[in-house]
Amino acid sequence: MMTKYREPDLHSLFDQANRELEGERITARVVAQTRTRVMTRAVLALVVMLLSLLVAWQLLALPLLEFAVLVSQLLTNPLVDLGEGWVALAFLPVNNLASLLVLSTKGVLIAWKKLTGSSLVR
Amino acid sequence: MVVSKAQDYYPECPEPFLVSLARTGDRSAFEELVSRRQSGVRNLMRRFCNDNALADDLAQQVLLKVWLNLRQLKKVSAFSGWLRKLAVNVWLHHLRKNDALRGASEIIGTERPSRESPGVGMDLDRALATLAPTLRTCVVLSYSEGMSHREIAAATGLPLGTVKTHIRNGAQQLQEVLAAYDEQKELDAS
Numbered sequence: 365m366m367t368k369y370r371e372p373d374l375h376s377l378f379d380q381a382n383r384e385l386e387g388e389r390i391t392a393r394v395v396a397q398t399r400t401r402v403m404t405r406a407v408l409a410l411v412v413m414l415l416s417l418l419v420a421w422q423l424l425a426l427p428l429l430e431f432a433v434l435v436s437q438l439l440t441n442p443l444v445d446l447g448e449g450w451v452a453l454a455f456l457p458v459n460n461l462a463s464l465l466v467l468s469t470k471g472v473l474i475a476w477k478k479l480t481g482s483s484l485v486r
Numbered sequence: 487m488v489v490s491k492a493q494d495y496y497p498e499c500p501e502p503f504l505v506s507l508a509r510t511g512d513r514s515a516f517e518e519l520v521s522r523r524q525s526g527v528r529n530l531m532r533r534f535c536n537d538n539a540l541a542d543d544l545a546q547q548v549l550l551k552v553w554l555n556l557r558q559l560k561k562v563s564a565f566s567g568w569l570r571k572l573a574v575n576v577w578l579h580h581l582r583k584n585d586a587l588r589g590a591s592e593i594i595g596t597e598r599p600s601r602e603s604p605g606v607g608m609d610l611d612r613a614l615a616t617l618a619p620t621l622r623t624c625v626v627l628s629y630s631e632g633m634s635h636r637e638i639a640a641a642t643g644l645p646l647g648t649v650k651t652h653i654r655n656g657a658q659q660l661q662e663v664l665a666a667y668d669e670q671k672e673l674d675a676s
Contacts, residue, residue, distance in 0.1 A: 374657055377664075378630040381533065381610040387524035390542060394524075394549045395517050401554065 502562040509556045520549050527573055533626045534577050536615035548573045570631055574641045581619050613663040621656035628653045
């Protein structure tokens, strides 16, 4: 109740005006909005991720494929020219850089085990 | 045997504890925090805008911002001040959106309250509504929220001198409007 405005004490007037308001509805609305926000953010993040993947695919797919082809060609090139006869065919699985790399790795591992008694690979 | 959940004890928990929990994403703690603070925020917004529906909308925005930005709060004990700052920012944003702060630093040209009989149903909010938005904002922040002139200047972005003048003029105008209401009441009574 506001009385005697001729000499109003504005501070107390403001204090009186602040009454406790029922807040069940607004609380429920705010909490519901927080849920919607979280969902919206999650969906937005998913869409951004998918779009980024698509863009990355468009930009990188072809260069990556070309790189893979180059590497596989390099690894399967014959180390020693054995012509085109049956000898070349027989040695084809081992006559390339990839086989050499595999065999040398295997050799190193075996040698290591023989020397130290422990394996390099668990 | 009835097993009570931690959430059942939230209504008795001290506010700093609830703020800490809400910061970690505890929605129940946040809900309790909102139910405790909604009245204060809504009252502040009602003083600002004299429109209960708009005040509730703005208060809702403030409380949602609390949820979204709570992790930025460094000290849990500073929650009250931080919440008030958020509320003021939302109100100022609303004013700016509606172009009410244009020319705010100019004192000349602010609207004067009508000296005509203000009507029996007038209350503080109506009296405040007769003030220009910037004057009203400064007066409410000073008298309702107890903010210092410097704090108001920082919150509103107005020069300190302008804030002081706004508060002095606003309080004077408010007193005139309220006094006119008092006179009218006495006339009606006799």
